[in-house]
Amino acid sequence: MGPGWGIRTHASRAALASALAVIVLPAPAVPTPAAQSREPPVSPDATSAMRMARDAQRAFEHVRRRNFPRGPLVNPKCGEGIGRFCLVEGWDDDDWEPVPEEPEVMEERHALIAVLDSAARVIPDDEWLTGQRVAYRLEAGRAEEALALLEACRMESAWCAALAGFVLQERGRYAEAEAAFERALGRMNEAERCGWTELGPVLDRRTRGRYERFACGSSPQRAVERSFWHLSDPLWLVPGMERRSEHLARRVRAALQADAASPWGMRWGDDLTEITLRFGWPAGWERARRRFVGSRTDEIVWSHRLPGAQKFTVSGLGPADDGSLWDLDEPEGRTSWAPVFGEIANLPHQVAGFRRDGRRQVVAAFTWPDSLPSCDLESGLFLADAHGVTASRTERGSGPLAVAEPRGFAPATLVGVEARCDEGPGAARARMPLADGHPLLSDILLLDAGGPSPSTLPEALARARGARTARAGETLAVYWEWYGSPATATALQVTLSLAREGKGFWRRALEWSGLARGDTEQAGIRWLESATNPAAEGRTVELRLPTLDEGRYRLTLQVVSPTHGPAESSVEIEIKE
Structure with a gap:
């Protein structure tokens, strides 16, 4: 509460x-x-x-x-x-x-x-x-x-x-x-x-x-x-x-x-x-x-209010850029309520978008919070706009979820990941704005390392991490897709960098290359690879995290194509000891 x-x-x-x-x-x-x-x-x-x-x-x-x-x-x-x-x-x-x-x-x-x-x-x-x-x-x-x-x-x-x-x-x-x-x-x-x-x-x-x-x-x-x-x-x-x-x-x-x-x-x-x-x-x-x-x-x-009362009513009529519109930990100064399904916890999760047949497919994985009782779960992934849910997928259990935007609807602007106990109190959720993304580059999906490298989204989703967290020094895998036309004569230049939140990409890139110095903890790799498939082409790379202080970092992927120019995607990761 x-x-x-x-x-x-x-x-x-x-x-x-x-x-x-x-x-x-x-x-x-x-x-x-x-x-x-x-x-x-x-x-x-x-x-x-x-x-x-x-x-x-x-x-x-x-x-x-x-x-x-x-x-x-x-x-x-x-x-x-x-x-x-x-x-x-x-x-x-x-x-x-x-x-x-x-x-x-x-x-x-x-x-x-x-x-x-x-x-x-x-x-x-x-x-x-x-x-x-x-x-x-x-x-x-x-x-x-x-x-x-x-x-x-x-x-x-x-x-x-x-x-x-x-x-x-x-x-x-x-x-x-x-x-x-x-x-x-x-x-x-x-x-x-x-x-x-x-x-x-x-x-x-x-x-x-x-x-x-x-x-x-x-x-x-x-x-x-x-x-x-x-x-x-x-x-x-x-x-x-x-x-x-x-x-x-x-x-x-x-x-x-x-x-x-x-x-x-x-x-x-x-x-x-x-x-x-x-x-x-x-x-x-x-x-x-x-x-x-x-x-x-x-x-x-x-x-006295009811114990466990939380603020559910939004403080405005449009989502904030940082998703704070649905911060369940915000003091419930304006209004509050305690529903029978109990206090709703924040749900550790990750969400990523991919292109399929001219539509966006959104996938999600989550981790049931330790603070809630162990139980049989019902879970759901929801695409929505300011007026209602436009597409959803519900399942039994805690497995990853995927849902595609419906044809004939305006692009979704919101996404929600939710889970609750089938019986008795216990519920958790995460809601946030859904970014449009780059037309040539998917979002980043974090995977558990080890085993064969996934080359398709279903393979990657089966190994998706249930939260955007990692330990310092841990090895994790990163999956993304490139949707540009083939470029057999020249290779794509790929840069993957990790830096503490608070600085822009170019500043981080300069620090990573040694052309600038700062107090931002950062690490990165750069390589060349070919793009030969005209359809969605999945790639996976394993990344061993350096020894970093606890905190929030941004993992940024930049792909530069001689034909299409630069494209960038990023995700926030919380480093824990």
């Missing part, structure tokens, strides 16, 4: 000063309990039943707050102010774990559910009651009861479909949740859909400014939303866009709380809506004392 935001929101009896401007979100346009005030007057029995239900809900939240665990005396530093609340960065959240609820709280919740059910027999179609009955059943671990309750809900109701998506999402049934939310959105008018799908504060400030220039519900805005959720999808290996359905589930949670007592003991407001959309419902709360200068203290409420 990446370090960063402790995601403890806290509020004192006196509202905390906001360090940043508060972002006010429009209330979701799905029918809410507030709309019931415009309905015809209800019978005295219905009025009494509703009063009893609301009193019981307030009483339960009072009991819940009274039983919050006691936390330490603290003096937190506000990292970001949101209305009455502060996000506190790095406050030992990695060490926090949820504690079991007190028996009194569990008993009171079951009693509350019974009261809500009694009121629902008098007012069977009330949306506030339906929402509370579903939410508290879910808290009590009675999710199947909640889904059964919703089966009797009005089939045409968008709210009932949204509640079903909410329950399914919380249970980790993401494909079913996505389908339920699509039913809910399909039952809304355009204004209602716009209120629910609007991205709001999950966007960084610059991207949000661009996004909000589009008319709500317009085609350009919808295109931005599709791109955002595609790029923010935790695993392309899992069908659907589970991070988008999580966003919609958080919309449901905010709507449930908008006209109900909250665990914080404060009226729900735009600040709590923003916090919920960005970080979800807390995994737990604590009561603590905030220490001021001198001996004065004040009581505050901490709310």
Whole structure:
């Protein structure tokens, strides 16, 4: 889990000063309990039943707050102010774990559910009651009861479909949740859909400014939303866009709380809506004392994020040149989520592109991280653009993967390599921009040394290393392909150089040749060879690495043809002791 935001929101009896401007979100346009005030007057029995239900809900939240665990005396530093609340960065959240609820709280919740059910027999179609009955059943671990309750809900109701998506999402049934939310959105008018799908504060400030220039519900805005959720999808290996359905589930949670007592003991407001959309419902709360200068203290409420929460939402709508758009170790300061398939690790890998029949074929090899449990794997290689996956290949196991760009599509700009356990938690991924490459020279594929030198891509792929790492002094093999026309009269000049990152090729070449000196550690070889095959011609050379310090180095291949001129390909390698 990446370090960063402790995601403890806290509020004192006196509202905390906001360090940043508060972002006010429009209330979701799905029918809410507030709309019931415009309905015809209800019978005295219905009025009494509703009063009893609301009193019981307030009483339960009072009991819940009274039983919050006691936390330490603290003096937190506000990292970001949101209305009455502060996000506190790095406050030992990695060490926090949820504690079991007190028996009194569990008993009171079951009693509350019974009261809500009694009121629902008098007012069977009330949306506030339906929402509370579903939410508290879910808290009590009675999710199947909640889904059964919703089966009797009005089939045409968008709210009932949204509640079903909410329950399914919380249970980790993401494909079913996505389908339920699509039913809910399909039952809304355009204004209602716009209120629910609007991205709001999950966007960084610059991207949000661009996004909000589009008319709500317009085609350009919808295109931005599709791109955002595609790029923010935790695993392309899992069908659907589970991070988008999580966003919609958080919309449901905010709507449930908008006209109900909250665990914080404060009226729900735009600040709590923003916090919920960005970080979800807390995994737990604590009561603590905030220490001021001198001996004065004040009581505050901490709310904790789920352990293992990670940042999946992208910080922009176009891939960064260095692939940092998907850095899972980045502090999750804007938004975070902890899916049921567990914390996603960075996947050691290598990716290379080759030319076949006028198309690019991309190959990948990976190594399952030691930090994850050993298990039967499902793996996938994905080619994509900013709007969706254009080609993919999935397999069982940890073998190398290959996929070709489909005909009739624009060239892919993104590539993803993913693996996850067939059963139980455990997943890893790598995503990055996919460079166009040189039309005459393939990418470099690193191989394990030893045995006959591969002359074809399938032979090379069978020996591909699962990561771009090597040990100082180790021997490794390098495979590439040349696609230029035959040049029997003159030979190709090939240069293979290795230099510490931070200097350009020509500087490295001068240092390698002895014409320049610098503090860059470098090594290289140069040779001549013929090009006789008009088709793809594979070559392999073994390279013994010199004794180098640990660090990141760039292996650069340059091929100079008398006919076509120079072509260059390179790959970053991490040298380890």
